[in-house]
Amino acid sequence: METVGGHHPPQTGLSVAFDMPTLYGYDTDEPEAKGEFGTCGVAVSSLEDMRLLFRGIDVGEVSTSMTINSPASVIWAMYLVAAEERGIAPSKLRGTIQNDILKEYQAQKEWIFPPEPSMRLVVDTFEFGSKHAPQWNTISISGYHIREAGSTAGQELAFTLANGMEYVRWGIDRGLEVDDFAPRLSFFFNAHNDLFEELAKYRAARRIWAREMRDTFDAKNPRSWLLRFHAQTAGVSLTAQQPEINIVRTTIQALAAVLGGTQSLHTNAYDEAYQVPNEAAARIALRTQQILAHESGVANTVDPLGGSYFLESLTDELEEEAYGYFDRIQELGGVIPAIRKGFFQQEIANSAYRYQREIEDKERVIVGVNDFVVDEQPELEPLRVSEASLKAQVERLRRIRRTRDAKKHARSLDQLRKGCEGDANTMPLILDAVRAKATLGEIIDVMRETFGVWEEPLLY
Amino acid sequence: MIPIAKKIRVLIAKPGLDGHDRGAKVVARALRDAGMEVIYTGLRQTPEDIVEAAIQEDVDAIGLSCLSGAHMTLFPEVVKLLKKRKSGDILVAGGGIIPEEDVPKLKKAGIKVVFGPGTPLRDIVAFFETAGKGA
Numbered sequence: 001m002e003t004v005g006g007h008h009p010p011q012t013g014l015s016v017a018f019d020m021p022t023l024y025g026y027d028t029d030e031p032e033a034k035g036e037f038g039t040c041g042v043a044v045s046s047l048e049d050m051r052l053l054f055r056g057i058d059v060g061e062v063s064t065s066m067t068i069n070s071p072a073s074v075i076w077a078m079y080l081v082a083a084e085e086r087g088i089a090p091s092k093l094r095g096t097i098q099n100d101i102l103k104e105y106q107a108q109k110e111w112i113f114p115p116e117p118s119m120r121l122v123v124d125t126f127e128f129g130s131k132h133a134p135q136w137n138t139i140s141i142s143g144y145h146i147r148e149a150g151s152t153a154g155q156e157l158a159f160t161l162a163n164g165m166e167y168v169r170w171g172i173d174r175g176l177e178v179d180d181f182a183p184r185l186s187f188f189f190n191a192h193n194d195l196f197e198e199l200a201k202y203r204a205a206r207r208i209w210a211r212e213m214r215d216t217f218d219a220k221n222p223r224s225w226l227l228r229f230h231a232q233t234a235g236v237s238l239t240a241q242q243p244e245i246n247i248v249r250t251t252i253q254a255l256a257a258v259l260g261g262t263q264s265l266h267t268n269a270y271d272e273a274y275q276v277p278n279e280a281a282a283r284i285a286l287r288t289q290q291i292l293a294h295e296s297g298v299a300n301t302v303d304p305l306g307g308s309y310f311l312e313s314l315t316d317e318l319e320e321e322a323y324g325y326f327d328r329i330q331e332l333g334g335v336i337p338a339i340r341k342g343f344f345q346q347e348i349a350n351s352a353y354r355y356q357r358e359i360e361d362k363e364r365v366i367v368g369v370n371d372f373v374v375d376e377q378p379e380l381e382p383l384r385v386s387e388a389s390l391k392a393q394v395e396r397l398r399r400i401r402r403t404r405d406a407k408k409h410a411r412s413l414d415q416l417r418k419g420c421e422g423d424a425n426t427m428p429l430i431l432d433a434v435r436a437k438a439t440l441g442e443i444i445d446v447m448r449e450t451f452g453v454w455e456e457p458l459l460y
Numbered sequence: 461m462i463p464i465a466k467k468i469r470v471l472i473a474k475p476g477l478d479g480h481d482r483g484a485k486v487v488a489r490a491l492r493d494a495g496m497e498v499i500y501t502g503l504r505q506t507p508e509d510i511v512e513a514a515i516q517e518d519v520d521a522i523g524l525s526c527l528s529g530a531h532m533t534l535f536p537e538v539v540k541l542l543k544k545r546k547s548g549d550i551l552v553a554g555g556g557i558i559p560e561e562d563v564p565k566l567k568k569a570g571i572k573v574v575f576g577p578g579t580p581l582r583d584i585v586a587f588f589e590t591a592g593k594g595a
Contacts, residue, residue, distance in 0.1 A: 020477040020528050035533025036477050109479030109503055150482050236482075240577040273577050274557060349485045356486045360581050369578045377560065458502045460472075460485035 013063040013095075015266070016053070017041035018075070023110045025071040025444030029394045038385040040276070041067075043393055046400050046439045050078040051085070060088045064095035065140075065230075070112040072099040073121050074443050077430040080133070096137035096186060096230075099125060102163040102335060103142050105456065106344035107149035112444065115336045117451035121426060122167065123174050126181045128427035137186040139167060140230065146344075147190035148236045150352020153201045154318050156190060158325035159344055161208050166335040168217050178217050182224035189262075191253040192234040198253070199305060200314035202229070202260030207315070208322060231257035232266040238273040242368035243378050246270035251288050258298050259305060265289055271380050278380070342457035349460055397439065404437035412436035413446050420450040468592035469519040473501040473510040475538065478528035483555060487523060490581040491588055507537035514542070514550055521551035521591035523584075524571075531558055532565070539570035551591045555579070 018041040021033035027045040028037055037043055044050055054064075059082070068075045076097050080090050101118040104111045111118070122139065129138040143160035151159065164185065171181050187205070191198055209227035213219040233253040238246045247270045254267050267285040269277030277285070293299050305311050332338040339345075358364035365371045412433040419429040433443050472488040474481060481503060492498045499517050501510060514522050524535055535554050542548055554566060555575040563574045573587055 020530070024477050026477075032477065035530035036528060039529030109481060148482070150486075274559065349482075349489070352482050353486050353489050356490075356581060366578075370580075380559075456502065458500060460488040460498075460500050 013065060013264075014057070015065045015067070017067050019043045021045075022075075022440065023068065023070070025074070025112050025440055025448075027397055027439050027441030028390070029397050030441055037390045037393065044075060044078065045393070045397055045441060047078050047081055047434050047437060048396060048400060049393070050075075050082045054079075054082060059083045059086070060092050062094075064093075066095065066097050069098050069101055069104050069108070069110055070118065071440060071444055072097045073125050073427060073430055074434070074440055076125065077427065077434045078440075081431060081434045090133040091135070093133060094135045096140050097125070098142060098188070099139045100142045100163065100188075102166060102339070103145055103160070105339045105454070106146060106159060106163075107151070107348060108142075108145035109456070111454045111456070113447065113451040114454045115339060117420075117447075118454075119167075119170050119336075121447075123170050123176075124425045124427050126167075126171050126184075127174060127176060127425055129184060130176065130180045134184075137184050138181075139184075140186050140188045141167065142188040144188050144190045144232055146348065147192060147234065149348050150236075150355060151348045152351050153192065153194070153197045154321040155325070155347055155351060157201050157205055157208075157318055158322040160187065160189070161205060161212075161322060162326055162329050162335055164209065165212060165216075168213070172217070178213075178219045179221040179224050182213060182217070182219050183221060183226075187227055187229035189229050189231050189257075190234050191231045191257040191260075191262075191265075193237055193249065193253065195252060195256045196311060196314055197318075198256035199260045200311055200318050202231075202257070202262070203303070203306075203311070203315045204319040204322065205229070206261070208319060228263045230264045230266070231260070231262040233257070233268045235268055235272055238268060238270070239366065239368050240273040240378075242374060242376075243270050243273060243380070245368055246273070247284055247288065250285065251292075254288055254292055255296075255298065258292055261303060274378075274380050340457070342459050345457065346459055400437055400439065408436045409433075409438055413438055413442060416443065417446050417450060420447055467495065467497045468521070468588060469497040469499070469517060470588055470591070471499045471501065471510070471514045471517060471519045471522045473505055473513070473522060473524055473538075474503045474526070475505055475507060475510060475524055475534040476526055476528060476530045477504060478526050478530065478556075479503055480527040480556075481525075483527070484523070484525040487525070487555070487581070487584055490585055491523075494585045494589070496588060507534060507541055510538055511541040511545060511547070515545060515547055519550060521553065521588055523588070524552065524554045525556050526554070526558075527556040529557070531556060532562060535566055535571050536569035543570075551588075553584075553587060555584075 019038050020036040020040055022044050026032045028043045125138045129136050141164045143156040146159050147156040206227045210225040213225045233250045250267050257265050267288045269281035269285045271277055271281040329338050332343055359370050362370055416429040416433050419426055470491050472484050474484055488498045488500045501513055539552055542550055551572050553573045554571045558574055566574055
């Protein structure tokens with residue numbers, strides 16, 4: 001996918017979305033994966049799958065973004081080893097792993113382990129990355145999913161930055177110099193319907209981050225103060241009714257992100273309320289970006305609306321709301337205790353319900369859904385995953401398990417287990433296990449046995 | 461009008477690995493606000509877990525939510541297991557990102573109704589209210 005930045009020429013980068021079993025650290029042939037293969041993205045259960053995925057792509061030249069969280073260090077290790085086999089060192093690789101576990105407990109819910117061992121795995125990647133892969137973004141601190149799960153703009157801002165600061169605290173507690181890892185922290189925000197509110201959100205985010213990094217965390221390098229972010233238009237705003245009008249919604253949302261200074265942008269395809277996009281819909285989404293970049297002129301000026309009385313006051317308002325939330329989180333004992341108490345989850349569920357109620361009561365108009373309705377069924381071609389590719393994937397896994405060096409494999413997992421039980425950095429151990437052809441599911445099993453699994457507070 | 465003797469009991473369940481719980485939670489809350497007893501299973505439930513919970517909790521109806529594309533495997537499995545446990549009288553509704561062409565197949569498999577994106581809450585509430593009529 002091409003991306004387009006506010007002030008950069010278009011560049012080619014790749015974005016990988018994984019299927020549900022991969023996101024939860026299951027191999028394709030595990031019982032938990034039944035019915036889920038390839039439906040939401042690609043399955044990567046082994047090093048060989050990773051090799052196949054990047055066959056014919058020069059990983060030394062592209063930038064690869066991988067939407068992966070709980071098993072992020074394992075998937076990253078597979079990418080690093082696949083590159084290593086082609087003689088490309090980690091230091092040459094550019095890309096991003098999402099690796100933001102805190103928002104998983106709060107919103108996206110693709111968690112495996114409890115918060116503390118999960119945070120350790122994240123900091124392991126910070127430490128490893130700062131030494132060996134300095135061009136890699138080891139985390140993308142994501143408000144996107146918090147918003148998609150139902151939060152308001154203010155909550156998205158507050159929770160995301162609270163999470164960001166929590167990662168910084170953990171990095172510092174590990175003994176890392178803040179300026180060694182902070183410049184590699186990146187952010188990911190939603191671009192929703194309310195143009196000015198979104199703009200103000202991005203501006204407030206930059207303001208808060210710069211202040212906190214400089215004053216609270218004592219970062220000296222100005223690069224540590226910069227909040228660099230990716231934006232994606234709001235998937236949740238797409239309507240199944242009259243889907244073509246989603247093109248207009250997406251354009252306005254993308255405009256907010258560009259005016260708000262996003263470093264990169266993803267525009268959703270208009271058919272995504274139904275399915276993984278078809279090619280024609282994906283092309284229109286890309287063309288939307290290109291019109292903004294090359295025809296509209298909006299990317300030519302930094303903070304073009306700065307100074308507008310309305311935008312400035314809205315920015316102040318959101319900033320104040322965020323600090324109010326920081327205080328409440330503090331009162332609850334910090335981000336992780338607040339997760340255990342279900343604080344974020346309940347705040348988000350409350351906002352989601354309020355939003356839906358507003359639609360029901362027509363206090364909020366959603367064109368084509370609760371007003372300006374037409375009675376017609378859109379015709380869309382759904383995407384199906386072939387049985388043949390599932391069979392090939394399962395056979396590949398069986399062959400790997402049958403033909404690999406069993407001793408080397410067992411030894412690598414044993415070392416990993418010992419590392420997890422102690423306080424070693426897990427990254428080199430995961431890399432060794434990947435080299436020994438351990439699968440994703442096998443590596444995660446070792447961690448699950450050592451770290452335990454998360455059980456979330458039940459609430460709605 | 462005959463007064464309803466007991467509150468309608470509904471199990472809202474998330475089968476499979478899908479973590480999108482926004483819709484399930486909003487529906488759970490709307491049903492509760494409409495005066496029903498709602499039990500929410502939480503995420504990552506197998507069809508067996510869901511059927512077990514439904515029987516334990518003695519519910520009138522089950523609402524299944526899936527946005528990952530695994531509905532064709534998971535929804536019919538719930539109905540099948542309910543019948544096996546002689547609890548085929550429990551109504552089963554489905555919701556999520558479900559292609560139009562799958563809807564008749566799901567209905568044939570025993571899913572009473574399928575709610576797609578943008579469905580008004582009042583329609584969902586109205587459906588579950590019918591679950592109490594037989595009681």
